[in-house]
Amino acid sequence: xxxxxxxxxxxxxxxxxxxxxxxxxxxxxxxxxxxxxxxxxxxxxxxxxxxxxxxxxxxxxxxxxxxxxxxxxxxxxxxxxxxxxxxxxxxxxxxxxxxxxxxxxxxxx
Numbered sequence: 001x002x003x004x005x006x007x008x009x010x011x012x013x014x015x016x017x018x019x020x021x022x023x024x025x026x027x028x029x030x031x032x033x034x035x036x037x038x039x040x041x042x043x044x045x046x047x048x049x050x051x052x053x054x055x056x057x058x059x060x061x062x063x064x065x066x067x068x069x070x071x072x073x074x075x076x077x078x079x080x081x082x083x084x085x086x087x088x089x090x091x092x093x094x095x096x097x098x099x100x101x102x103x104x105x106x107x108x109x
Contacts, residue, residue: 006039013037016044016060016069019092020099021107030105047076048105055084055103060095063088069095073102 004012017023017035026032030048037044043061057074069090075082090098096107 003040004042009039009042010037012042012062013044016042016062016095020060020095025107029107030103048103050105057081058099058103071095071098071102 014037017026020026021029023032023035026035026046026048029050031050032046032048035044035046041061043059045057045059047057049056055073055075057076059072059074061070061072062068063070066089068088069092070086070088071090072083072087073085075084085102087098087102100106
């Protein structure tokens, strides 16, 4: 895959956030923290703090070849990272439901 410009990477990450309901909703509904994007691949990642004891971090990466997403769910404690689940082939209209199914947290009322 060709590398992305920083502007295009930011645009992809912003699109991912919007498809998940927007930054404001992520912050309000799941207490999302450290919302960042990777300037090389456009992935969006954030920690979430509400009532979690199995997963508290997610990274969403666009697979530009298939126009689907990879969602990686991780448990972070201090400097230890443990991947709990990694899903590929997730369509944009499935981002919210997959997040809700894996975490048990609602992004929509």
